[in-house]
Amino acid sequence: MAGDRVLVTAASGKSAMQSVRRLAERGANVRAFVRREEARAALIEAGAREVVVGDLLDKASLSHALQGIDSVLHICPPMHPQEDQIANDLISASCAAGVRHYVMWSVLHPHAHVPHHQRKQKAEGVLIDSGLDYTILQPGRYMQHLETVWSSLLKTGIHAFPFSTTAPFSLVHLDDLATAAATVLTEPGHKGAIYELAGPQVLTQEDCAAIISRELGRSIRAERIDIQLSAERARANGLPDWRVETLRIMNEHYDHHGLAGNGNVLQWLLGRPSKSFADYVRELMASQS
Ligand SMILES: NC(=O)c1ccc[n+]([C@@H]2O[C@H](COP(=O)([O-])OP(=O)(O)OC[C@H]3O[C@@H](n4cnc5c(N)ncnc54)[C@H](OP(=O)(O)O)[C@@H]3O)[C@@H](O)[C@H]2O)c1
Numbered sequence: 001m002a003g004d005r006v007l008v009t010a011a012s013g014k015s016a017m018q019s020v021r022r023l024a025e026r027g028a029n030v031r032a033f034v035r036r037e038e039a040r041a042a043l044i045e046a047g048a049r050e051v052v053v054g055d056l057l058d059k060a061s062l063s064h065a066l067q068g069i070d071s072v073l074h075i076c077p078p079m080h081p082q083e084d085q086i087a088n089d090l091i092s093a094s095c096a097a098g099v100r101h102y103v104m105w106s107v108l109h110p111h112a113h114v115p116h117h118q119r120k121q122k123a124e125g126v127l128i129d130s131g132l133d134y135t136i137l138q139p140g141r142y143m144q145h146l147e148t149v150w151s152s153l154l155k156t157g158i159h160a161f162p163f164s165t166t167a168p169f170s171l172v173h174l175d176d177l178a179t180a181a182a183t184v185l186t187e188p189g190h191k192g193a194i195y196e197l198a199g200p201q202v203l204t205q206e207d208c209a210a211i212i213s214r215e216l217g218r219s220i221r222a223e224r225i226d227i228q229l230s231a232e233r234a235r236a237n238g239l240p241d242w243r244v245e246t247l248r249i250m251n252e253h254y255d256h257h258g259l260a261g262n263g264n265v266l267q268w269l270l271g272r273p274s275k276s277f278a279d280y281v282r283e284l285m286a287s288q289s
Contacts, residue, residue, distance in 0.1 A: 004070040004101075005029045006185055009056060009090070011048070012039035014144070015105060016075045018174055020046045022182035023073075033065045056086045059093065066097035071185055075105040076123075079116040079246045087123030091130045102132045103185055108140040108170070108198060108261045114250045124194075133191040135184045139177045140170040140198040141259050143280040146208070150284060158223045159212060162230035162251040165205040165222040167258035170198030172266065173275035180269045198261035200274045208277060215281045227251045 006023055008016050011032035023030050024047020032048040033056075034040070040051045054061025056077070066072070072094055076083045087104075094102050110121035127134050145161070146153075153159055177197055184190035203211075205222035213220045231248045235241070266274045 001070075001186060001188065003027055003029060004185070005031060005068060006071045006073060007031050007033055007065055007069045008048075008073045008075065009033045010075045010077050011043055011051070012036065013075060013077065015139075015174060015177065016073070017042065017046055018178035019073055019075070019105075019181045020048050022175075022178045023185060024048065026182050026186040028182070028186055031065065031069065033061075056080075056090070057082060059089050062090055062093040063097065066093050066099065069094075069097060069099055071101040071103065072099055073103045073105065073181055073185060076120075079243055080119075081242050081246075083116060083119040084122045084126075087119075088126055091123075091126055091132065094132060095130060100133060101135070101185065101191060102127060102130075103135045103137065103181060105181065106136050106138045108138045108196060108259055110138065112253055112257070112259075114253045115246050116250070135190045135192075136194040137177070137181060137184070138194065138196045138261075140172045140196075140261055142174050142177075143171045143199065143275075143277055144174050146280070147284060150288070153212070153220060157218070157220055159205055159209040159220050160223040160225050161205060162225040162227045163205075163254035163258075164256075165209075165224050167254055167256070168202045168204055168260040169254075169258050170200075170202055170261045170263060171208075171277055171280075172197060172199035172263075173280055176266060176270060176274045180266060183269050195265050195269065196261045197266045197269075198263045200263045200267065200276055202260045203277055204258070211278050212281055215278060215285065224255075227255065 006028045010016050012034045020030050030048040031050040032043040043051050052065045106120045110117050209220045209222040231244050234244045
């Protein structure tokens with residue numbers, strides 16, 4: 001509820017930082033859990049009242065961070081190889097600390113045969129069986145991935161990711177997800193729920209390229225990057241082997257199935273239409289001009 005003391009994990013990350021902003025706007029008393037002291041100033045600026053420094057892999061850090069906490073928003077570092085261990089430890093520490101509401105930032109289709117989805121599925125199971133009051137949020141692929149390829153797209157005229165140009169995705173705006181997280185934590189009626197948080201349209205890379213072409217007023221075409229080549233580039237850029245391999249398996253899955261869901265629940269939680277991909281492209285263009 002508004003005024004509750006909420007612990008947000010991995011708080012210097014992009015999903016958590018935006019969630020802290022939206023929670024603070026709604027009057028939540030946010031304690032941000034970060035790994036590096038240098039992250040403190042940005043979180044205070046985002047509206048956190050307290051920042052605790054610790055490591056999600058250290059049980060003593062978890063118990064310390066949970067003292068006096070009413071609710072938890074657990075956002076795990078992406079593709080973390082010990083995500084299920086972190087979840088187990090944080091859930092037991094939350095039970096011991098008397099947490100009243102535990103919100104887990106999971107993923108759309110946790111059953112998918114992708115290692116980090118399956119670790120989230122296990123973590124969901126542990127949470128459901130824990131006896132804690134919970135809400136599970138299952139976000140789709142963020143629209144914000146476009147930002148990572150934007151400068152190359154502008155240079156080459158190509159919208160390129162390592163999966164089929166016809167694979168379907170319910171791309172979702174990160175700020176809508178953060179707003180939904182703040183809603184379930186500050187308003188009553190969301191305990192025991194599992195919410196699929198997908199964007200308003202199902203889009204392929206080809207659809208995205210067409211929308212970007214309209215917004216930019218120039219032709220952009222979609223292209224599938226070879227998955228092995230993409231993995232080699234990621235390794236050359238210094239990504240650890242486990243992460244390269246997880247990304248490769250994820251891209252193979254996306255290549256065949258995409259990641260599409262249904263956007264109704266998100267719109268209901270927001271009480272307004274969720275942001276479209278065209279809205280996001282316009283925001284990105286405005287932010288870069
Ligand atoms: N991207 C998508 O499309 C998508 C879709 C659905 C779900 N998700 C899920 O969203 C979640 C958040 O992703 P994100 O992209 O927002 O994350 P992110 O920006 O990469 O941030 C991850 C954060 O985790 C922190 N961290 C790493 N190891 C830690 C540790 N041992 N102890 C404490 N903190 C640690 C990092 O801290 P430092 O600043 O110190 O490095 C960083 O701030 C992930 O679980 C991901 O699977 C993502």
